[in-house]
Amino acid sequence: MTVLDGRRDPIGPRMLGTAAAIETEALTARFGDVVAVDALDLTVDDEIFGLLGPNGAGKTTTIKMLITLLPPTSGTARVAGLDVVREASAVRQRIGYVPQLLSADGGLTGRENLDLSAGLYHLPGDRRARIAEALRFMDLEPVANRLVRTYSGGMIRRLELAQAMLHEPEVLFLDEPTVGLDPTGRDAVWDRVRELRARRGTTILLTTHHMDEADALCERVAIMHRGKIAAIGTPAELKARVGPGATLDDVFRHATGSAIDAGGTYRDVARTRRTASRLG
Helix, strand or coil: CCCCCCCCCCCCCCCCCCCCCEEEEEEEEEECCEEEEEEEEEEECCCEEEEECCCCCCHHHHHHHHCCCCCCCEEEEEECCEECCCCHHHHHHCEEEECCCCCCCCCCEHHHHHHHHHHHCCCCCCHHHHHHHHHHHCCCHHHCCCEHHHCCHHHHHHHHHHHHHCCCCCEEEEECCCCCCCHHHHHHHHHHHHHHHHHHCCEEEEECCCHHHHHHHCCEEEEEECCEEEEEECHHHHHHHHCCCCCHHHHHHHHHCCCCCCCCCHHHHHHHHHHHHHHC
């Protein structure tokens, strides 16, 4: 299948001609005889970028390699200009990560969760001021001293975004950021993602099974299938290629030969339902 080339001039503070936010070359992950990611060549500039695809396409494995949790079998990847293998510690200092699974501690207050994150990131200077600013930015100031287990799902996700952004990373990875949220909670998270991008120029890579989410948030998207990029470009370009009136759902089916399936394996289903239940 022909890969659609949607590269364009990036926007934001990164100047043309400088290093890409994320760049991979022949990035490969093998597990025995299974090739999860197959010689992936991908460039993400200063943008909100969506990584889409059916379960088993290689999205999560790709992210794990990019955030230094999984060493590549072969190939290279650079994040924020740094090699994810040779400079893994420095990469971790320059990225933020919000996993699909709940990461905030329900037994702590929102403020305490942020204080814990500040300690883990060894934030210099006045941590209290940084935490107060993060709470204001995420509209969590009124509930800062409440236990997180009493938060709504949207509030928890905003807190997790605040934790991931506290050290002002150059690149933010969001894995299914709105899983389990109702429409109001999803809208609140979308608003904060847009605001992060607008105010701080943060490069954001997100995965989602919601095509409307990708269409609304992402400047470019790539659809993975069987460990490779099947299509890449702006949502408008990809829809135009499929035909008049096409949606991203149509693009997905065209690129992968299948309908969107957010179900996955038994373990995937159990994990998603646990997360959705805890987000309430």
